[in-house]
Amino acid sequence: MRFPVIGLSSFIAGLVAVHFVVLNALPGYIMDKARSRLLGAGLPVHTWQMSPRVSPQTQTIVRPAPDLAYAICLIDLSGGPVTLKVPTWPEYGSLSLFDAHTDNVYAGSLDARLPDAPGALTIIVATADQPVEAADGVTVVRVKKPEALALIRRLAPSQDLYDAAAALVPISTCGPA
Numbered sequence: 105m106r107f108p109v110i111g112l113s114s115f116i117a118g119l120v121a122v123h124f125v126v127l128n129a130l131p132g133y134i135m136d137k138a139r140s141r142l143l144g145a146g147l148p149v150h151t152w153q154m155s156p157r158v159s160p161q162t163q164t165i166v167r168p169a170p171d172l173a174y175a176i177c178l179i180d181l182s183g184g185p186v187t188l189k190v191p192t193w194p195e196y197g198s199l200s201l202f203d204a205h206t207d208n209v210y211a212g213s214l215d216a217r218l219p220d221a222p223g224a225l226t227i228i229v230a231t232a233d234q235p236v237e238a239a240d241g242v243t244v245v246r247v248k249k250p251e252a253l254a255l256i257r258r259l260a261p262s263q264d265l266y267d268a269a270a271a272l273v274p275i276s277t278c279g280p281a
Contacts, residue, residue, distance in 0.1 A: 131206040139251060142178060149178045150186060150279045152256070154270045157263070173260035173269035177278035181250035185230035188254055189277035192216035192223060193269070196259040199225055204249035212243070214258065228281050229254075236281070254278060 147153050158170040168174065179186050190199050197214030212225050226242045231250055238244045256276070260266040 132204055135202070135204050135206045135251070135253070139178060139253065142176070147176070147178055149180050152177045152273045152276045152278050154273045157260075157266050169257075171259060171261040173258045173266045175256040175258075175269075175273050175276070177254040179229055179252040179254060179278070181229065181231050181234065181247070181252065183280060185228050185234050185236050185281040186252075186279060187277055187281045188225070188227040188229065190214060190225050190256055191272050191275060192221050192225070193258045193272075195265075196257075198257050199227070200255045200257070201227070201229060201245055201247075202253045202255070203247040204251040209247055209252075210243070210245045214256070230281075 143149075152175045155174040155176065157173070158168045177188070188199070188201075191214070193214045194216050197216075199210070199212045199214055200208055201210035203209045210227065212227070213221070214225060215221060222241060228236050228238060228242060228244045229252055230236045230244065230246055232246050232248065236244050258265075258269040258272075260269045
């Protein structure tokens with residue numbers, strides 16, 4: 105009777121350990137690897153970077169949508185809060201913010217067709233201990249760790265629309281608040 109109890113206890117302890125690793129350690133590891141890969145590829149911190157138009161030759165992520173134009177910004181909050189300001193888009197568009205644990209902590213629409221769409225979304229990203237004063241129309245997003253990643257997606261099924269989306273990157277902001 106003692107051996108089945110020990111075996112069952114060991115099995116349950118193993119399940120708890122695997123559960124902890126999968127839910128807590130693995131997402132942070134994945135985000136750290138993604139950030140390292142992006143930094144290694146020359147992506148600067150606090151700068152929006154447009155990805156090349158999606159084609160079979162440029163697919164660096166799993167199954168990206170070829171009709172979307174993507175821009176990414178690596179965020180480092182160790183020096184203080186960061187402001188994101190992103191112009192809206194005449195079609196579908198979104199701004200997503202991912203924390204160091206790969207959680208999507210913010211998702212906002214960039215669709216200018218919405219009735220109350222502003223000309224741009226403005227977000228301040230900060231850790232819980234960083235003081236932030238937000239003005240009207242500014243959203244404050246808090247993250248637990250100082251590393252984050254922002255991603256813009258805009259519907260751009262043609263080269264002309266992709267070029268128009270790329271023209272918005274230089275006027276977008278991703279930098280210290």
